Amino acid sequence: MFIASVQEVSAGCLKIITGSGPSFFIRCSYLSIVKPEEITDGTEFVEDKENDILDAGLAFAAEKKAVDYLARAEQSRLGLYRKLIAKKYDENAVTRALDYLEDKNYLSDRRFARAWLNNRKIGHNEGRSRLASELAARGISREDARAALDDFFEVNDELDLCRRALAKCRRLKKTEEKTIEYLVRSGFTYSMIKECMTFL
Numbered sequence: 001m002f003i004a005s006v007q008e009v010s011a012g013c014l015k016i017i018t019g020s021g022p023s024f025f026i027r028c029s030y031l032s033i034v035k036p037e038e039i040t041d042g043t044e045f046v047e048d049k050e051n052d053i054l055d056a057g058l059a060f061a062a063e064k065k066a067v068d069y070l071a072r073a074e075q076s077r078l079g080l081y082r083k084l085i086a087k088k089y090d091e092n093a094v095t096r097a098l099d100y101l102e103d104k105n106y107l108s109d110r111r112f113a114r115a116w117l118n119n120r121k122i123g124h125n126e127g128r129s130r131l132a133s134e135l136a137a138r139g140i141s142r143e144d145a146r147a148a149l150d151d152f153f154e155v156n157d158e159l160d161l162c163r164r165a166l167a168k169c170r171r172l173k174k175t176e177e178k179t180i181e182y183l184v185r186s187g188f189t190y191s192m193i194k195e196c197m198t199f200l
Helices: 047-072 077-086 091-103 109-120 128-137 142-155 158-171 176-185 190-199
Strands: 003-010 013-018 023-027
Touching (some): 047 077, 109 128, 176 190
């Protein structure tokens, strides 16, 4: 690869124009072998060094797309990984980009979990175990899920959520057996369900 021209477009980011015409961007922190100061006008790179620069370009492209998704809404790492792979980004490039975004706190599973829980409560009345299961399915670690759920239930009374779910079952005229099945599936404990059914 012959470097016809290189420009620093922002701190730690370079625009590289190759001798054959195509240009691309890299973040210098994605380089493993080549030192940023080696990349100058008129320099040629071959084999491992060329691949290192190209890999940095792939990681930067994956990062840029990831940032587009993050600008719309909080994302989980697993969800963002799947979206980028579905868009045919290189797996190694995606991993490196997501590592960078996590390191800079642009991507946070814990922040995603909090946002997801707040959105989920709009249309669902669910208990801790169901919500924990839903977060796990989205790749959220137990530690991050526990922290987000603790925050969530500080401001949302789980017993009140159970009462609302029970009231819905009664409006739909479900039998007691079906009601209990539904509430258990919704993540409420038997003791909580019993308490709600006694007083509602």
